[in-house]
Amino acid sequence: MHDNDALFDALRRSADAGVVDAIEDLVRNGRDEELARLNALGLATARGLDEEKVIAALLHASRLGLFEMSWNILCPSCGGVLGANATLKSVRQQDYHCAFCALDSEPTLDDTVEVSFTVSPRIRSIGAHDPDSLGFWDYHRQVFYGSGLAFPEPGMFDALSRKALLEAVELKAGERMILALQLPAETVIIFDPVTHTAHLVESAGEPTADRREITMIFTSARAEVGRTTLAPGPLRLLLDNRTERRALVGVYVAGPEMCSLIGGRRPFLTAKRLLTNQTFRDLYRTETLDVEQRLKIMSLTFLFTDLKGSTDLYERVGDLVAYDLVRSHFQVLHEIVASEAGAVVKTIGDAVMATFPEPRRAVSAALRMRDSMRQLNARRGAEELILKIGIHEGPCLAVNLNDRQDYFGQTVNIASRVQALATEDSIFATQAIVRDADSARLLSARGVDATLQALTLRGVGDRVPVFAMT
Template sequence: MGDSSAQFAALKQAADPAVAAAIERLVAEGDDRDLNRINVLEFSARRELDEERVISGFLQASRLGIFDLSWNVLCPGCGGVLDAHNTLKSLRPDEYHCGLCASDYEASVDKQVEVAFTVAPRVRRIAAHDPGTLPIWEYFRQMFWSSGVDFNEQGFASLTGEVTLDAIELPTGRSVMRTLQLPPQFIIVFEPVTHAAQFIDVQGEPTDEIQQLSLVYHKLAQPTETITLRPGPLQLSLDNRADSRVLPSVFIAADALHHLLGQRKPFLTAKRMLSNQTFRDVFKADNLTIDQRLKITSLSFLFTDLKGSTALYERVGDLAAFDLVRAHFRALLEIISSEKGAVVKTIGDAVMATFVTPEQALAAGLRMRAAMDALNAERGTADLVVKIGIHEGPCLAVMLNERQDYFGQTVNIASRVQGLATSQAIHITGTVIAAPAVAAMLRHAGITPIQKQAALRGIADKVVVYEIP
């Protein structure tokens, strides 16, 4: 472990002390495997630390050079890492192919891009910094599969035993011939470095004759193909013409393999990261390029505006009004952050914020309203009246005016819904109230929403909205 005392001292100043101490212990005492593609949600749960503080702590540690942050495109079928990027700017707009599943996927930042952290080599060198030296199964575990695949030791033992017919380490420029006994099952010869795959549908009458199959590995993976063979002996010829070693492995694609790969655990998604305030503050230049358009299938938007702010300045004077408005902003921004949201921008006296879920947005809205009541009571006035609108739906993450922003009809509707309020009220849309957690929150608070139809500027049809009194 390198001399990183100055970095950890700085981390203790920037992050929650308990989180900083836990990170320092991990780097000093953790196994190599524990320091590669760290799942920060699992890290938080095991140590009973607040998730948002842990995410913030790892982001600060990355800023200080303790960790390298990676954005990994995942296969939703098998949980494999189809590509790894050190910046979101490198995310490709085209489809990613999974050879193991023989499927193409678009990199949705909702669930198919994970954010993971690996200790920086200058802080501590681990085996995964040289993946070409990892044993076969450690390569699968640490490099091919993501931090969201739940491999306990018993389950991983079943992969290496129960569902694997053979696994070979083949150096570049070398070839090998293996003889296998094919069972009457569907077989996959998968290579995790080049992601090449060959499917074998083993069916029909068993045979004693030796069947032949030759596979050649190149730098670029070839399209996945399926051949039909009979149960019995197979002479498998493997030739590595790639520029690195390959690790062809022969799997039985039966229930045991599907069960193993179906064991998942939560992981930090790119969508959640984009709605994290620390990330937006610390990595402003690392978000997107000016030409990128990342699709998000579901994001919750909260817009606020301070009612009658112009009249407020005229009524109480510039200095007093400025102090009031600043106090209002402080309260709103603290609430947004504590409810796991992020401020996209402020426009005059208005705020635009995002949340991963509708219930987080509504919780923030209810707290904002209560906070304005408290500020008014503290000052003996009724000057701070905040109008709030919330909507949830698909959108595009984009770069606008050198800032990571959002674009689409969902954003437009959320802004227009906020404009419906004429008092310190919250207006939400049908997609928000339909969320089970939102309905439960309203029932628990004893709030009965008032349904109404509204014409929104720029929206062709009237929409159903709900006032939260």
Template sequence: MENVSGKAPVKGTGHREQTWTWHLPVPPDELWPLLSDTARMNEALGTPRYNVEEIAQPDGSVRRHARADYKGVKVEWDDRPYEWVAGRSFRNMRIFERGPLAYFGIDLLIEPDGDAASKLTYTIHVAPRGLLGRFLILTGLLRKSGAAIETMVRQAADHARGLRPLVFDYQPPAPPPGATERLQALSNELAAGDYAHGLAGRLAETIATAQEVDLIRLRPRRLAEAWHAPLRNVVELCLDATRRGLLTMSWNLLCPRCGGAKTQLATLDKLPRGAHCPSCNIDYERDFTRNVEISFQPAASLRPLSLGEFCMGGPHVSRHICVQQHLAPGETRQVEADLPAGEYRIRALQPGGESIIHHLGGAFPAIMAADDGESFGVTPGAPAPDGQVRMVNESRRMLSLVIESREWRRDALTAHEVTTLQAFRDLLPEQVLHPGEDVGIDHVTLMFTDLEGSTALYERMGDGAAYRMVRRHFAYLAEVVRDYDGALVKTIGDAVMAAFADPAQAVRAALAVQGGIDKLNRKYHIKTAREGKPVTEAVILKMGLHAGRCIAVNLNNRLDYFGSTVNLAARLQGKSRGGEIVLSEALAQDPAVQPLLNDRNARAESAELKGFDQPVPFLRLRAG
């Protein structure tokens, strides 16, 4: 068997190990996500959760000391960080201070085995502590553990082949008295609302039957992927389920290194400006666009969840990490790892610096920890051969070197994304920042609209009729903005301000608004007299859009935006004529926006705008 970690396991008195090999008709890339999910496997095996104390060490590293009660036997151990190569291998070792064992470790290796098949090698390392430990080993601890693992492996392979719905056999705990009836009633109520999208039954089933590892942090992106449903539909479902009492909501301040939710709060106004991650032993700031995430849990009255960990720090928890290896001082190690082209961050689990590598494909550059143990980069020597990675620790201390993808937030639904959805503002209007607080937004697209000639419209139609017409156009704008994943921030007289997380969706919404105005006018054809002749009145819109940085604030108990991005979007709307969309040049040059403008008759202009020192370039286009 290949030594997964590159070094021998801990040896001690009474050391035993046993290896199993299975040949499975599933390719490695389908098997890895299932078998590397060690928390799910432990829960399905009936392993109780354990408590972890994270203790900062003088050298900046973190000791993870765990405690648990296994069928009346109290055990304590140091939970060593996993080592792994994503898609191929992982290793873990627990060193016990209390209990019948001195240590217990596992090695897993998945290799291709012909066409669309895998060879799986699994090894357990164990040593006893005292008579009870020796008795457990003599009476078949290894054999029983191997049989249980084989069952899980076979179940995972069958799931990957579509032969069973669940990854592992799992029996949820008995619900609290009345919970089943409450869940059914609330699910029916949810299904009858405007935001269920036919998914209320799926959510109720998930709450009742899913494993706790899935429920402790329900993430809409993962649900949308599993249910093959549009993300906005799932987000709206979860928001409405929170309002109705099926779910509770949590704002999570994610660590920028490990991605863990180290601060979790129920309301946005309680979110701190920063937090400390005990797992990484670092302090970090909040970033609404990057590391403030919204997630959900079942209401405790419907499905109470236990406390503690099923497994801490495994490959599935940190799916953004491609390679994680522990290197002794001065050690050089080469591991099998085929990393595709992309941007990677090189760092250590211990506090220190980092380095960004733009990998173009082929041989991955050899990476090095400098002698200070806090600087990382590329070694001047030749890289390892294709399909391998060479890692060098030139420092005088043990380091856990990490190669991670920069796309670790792909599962997270950020606060910026959810607060720019209309359903969030409609369903949970009380979720706002604390008065006087502000948060920076790296990139938001803002749309301003206004009615052309609204003053004359009121004079011709009369206040009542004109007001009804204005309200109808507000409703029309709100509907289109929601359809394109945006939110109406506020109305200002006859004008509207809307926000979008995605610039392309904002431009699509603007085109759709202008493209549908004729239909709106035909639906509400209102006739008045002008110079003694009947005239059909029409809504004619002016629109301006710009994208950039701004700040979000609490204004009149509503999330609002301020800054030069807001001012420029409003000024551009002022340059629009009826039926036109005016886009800032910066927005028009966005790579996702450019294809939307290719077939449009757009004209480039620039103008001096109030509050801006230099002329502002923009594009003027008609939707038709």
């Protein structure tokens, strides 16, 4: 425990003290399931903490070895974990298969790749560190489902699970078993969350007294979902576990009770949000994507800035003064971007490229940037730092360029072109930005008008409406 105290003391030197206190309390007193796949946003909500500070603290905690970070591929339907990866580099680009839902899906960083945190076994031992020791539902809570699933409260959970689950059996490695049950007049799913093996039994016809048989073989290889149509009545399941691990076979009734049991959702930390987090970029830098990796993001907001007349500035005030001014401008922009849940992707000369998880954050950052530059100029009594800003939102690819995580696609090109159109001390944005409901409310609250400009973007085939925020 003394070593743990030293690690938490080290964490307090790099993260918010109040957040660290909450994390330490959770590690010492929290339930195992809370520490198996810790939901950063859930922790912030439960403890009344700032989300960005919680994310930053957990990233620093992972660097110190208090937690292990996992990039989990989720089924977009049931929220089950289809693949857990220690780094984003391990995420495959091809489809992932959910046997429980009989669904193939391609991972997108927006909503089907979550980032969760598991307490390190050298800090505290929990059931998830030894999955074969977990009971049926504990395995589902701590291992199979992602951190975005919100199970009902215990009393309601027990009532629903009794109706949704016909049978649950543990099948040891190499064990065979015969399970007799009565099929209802509803669809039944037979599923093992360990091997991800499933069989779907659809109901059709009048009830029968004839006994039928279905054989399920559990192996380490991916199996296609079996499908059978049977009338309600007796069924004998022949179960054969040919793996070196146990299987946890559940027979579920695919009805409203099951939907209520596993249908609850809560916000979770997505890969997209983490990639646009400044602390993550600072701590992990080139450790995110492989050189050949191309991962889709369906919606990301890009903000480009540039200083007008920076060459003239160097000639007018001299290299040393100009350098200090430009450096101060970069520091202000970095701080604003980070405070708006964004991240600076790179700087090019006097220009900045930044990303944000949503348009409103980028608009807020842009307005604050413009105000900050005006305040800097007012203190110096001269218009020396004139910032031109462009914003656009859309799909893109997360890639590795020049040994760092970057973005590629037409959305990036358009955002850069919009910035190039911006005139003195102006913020230009596309329709996707100004028509976003949260952005529109922010502009209205700030008394900022978005005026349509009769402009054409260089290198973009279709005409893209551009608005000036004044």
